[in-house]
Amino acid sequence: MKTLLPCTLKLKVFILLIAGVNFVSCTNHENAEATHPDEDVTRYVNPNLGPIDGKWFFYSPAALPFGMAKLSPYTNSLGNVGSSLPAGYDDTHTSIEGFGHMHEFQIGGLLIMPTTGKIVTSPGSLKIPDAGYRSRFEKREEIATTGYYAVKLKDYDIEAELTATKNVGLHRYTFPASSDSHILFDIGRKQGERNSMIDASAKMISDTELEGCIETYPDYNQLHDPEKHVKMFFAARLSKAPKEVGSFNKTGYTSGNTQTDKTENGLIFTFSTVKNEEIEMQVSLSFTSTESAWLNMQKETAHINFDQARENARAAWQNVLSRVQVSGGTKEDKVKFYTGLYHAVLGRGIKDQLNGQNLINYKGTMQFSSEEMTSSELKKEKMVPQT
Structure with a gap:
C-alpha cells in the first residue's frame, strides 16, 4: 500500500518505524511537487550523501534491498579498530584499495581489485598509495x-563497474591494452570494524571458476558467543580464462599455484587484454556452504547479463522506495528523505539461502535448517555473457 506523507508531519511517523536513522525534516513552504506512485524516486537517492567517518556497513551502493551481496569500493577497509573510525568507504578519500562484498555489522571479507603492470600483493596506504595496489580516482x-557503482581507476586506466542480485555480486572491468592485466582476490586480510581474520582459503576448480571460505571472529562473538566464528563461503566465475594463476601470502607471490589458505593471502589472475576489453565476473555468497553459493549463482545470474542485473537492481529499489510518497518541501528535502530511507533499508540483509538452508544456533550448536539439495540443483552452468 502506498503512503503519502506531508512534509508538515516532519517525518515523525516514519522515524517511529525505523529507529536510528536521522532524517532532516522538509521545510514548511510547498515549492516542490508531491511524488506520485509512478515517479522514479531512485533519482532522489544520493549514496554519497553521508559516508564521511561512516560506520562499516553504511556504504555499499551496488546492492539490493535487504540483499546479502553488498558491493562497495573500499578506501580504508583494512586494519581498522573500533566503529568510530572510518571503515570501508570515506567520501573524503582519493584512492581505492579494492571492491568488497560482505558488509554487515562486524563482518567483512573478499576484496577484489583489478590492476595492470607489476604484480603487487599489498594495498598500500591512503598516504602512500604507490606503496601498494590501490589506485587514485x-x-x-x-x-x-x-544498485550500481562505477569509477575510473586512474593508475591503471581501468573502468570498474559493480552491481548485484540478492546473493551475487557482478563485476565488469574494462581494461586497456596490456599483456599484464590482473584481477586480485585478496581474501585473507582483516576488513571491517572489530573483526579478526582466522582463516581464508580458495582454490581453482576449473579454468574460470574458484570457490572458498573466509572465517572471521568478530568482537561481538568474542564477548557474547566466544566459541563461535563466522564462516562466509563464496563461489566465483570469470568470463575469460586467465593466462596465469598465482597465489600470494605475506612472504610473496607464487606463480602457478591455484589454491591458497591461512591469512594475508589470496589468488591473482593475469590476462592479456586488448584496448577496452571487458572481463566480467560473478561472485556468489553464502553463510552455509560453497554448494549453496553455486546454487545462488545458478538461480540468480545464469541467464542475465550485467546490464540486466543493473536494471533489475534499480527496479527493486524503486519498488521499495516508492511505497512512500512525500509532498511539500524542496527537491533537496526529497533527496534527504529518500537517501535516508535508502540507508535504512540498506542496513539490513538476508542470511537464509535460496535452497532453504539457514544457519541457526540450536542449544549452543550451529546447525542447518533446510531441505536436502539434489545433485541436479547443484549443477554449475558455465557463464555465457548475454548480448
Missing part, C-alpha cells in the same frame, strides 16, 4: 546510484 568520474 577522481570524484567527477565516480557514479553511485541505487
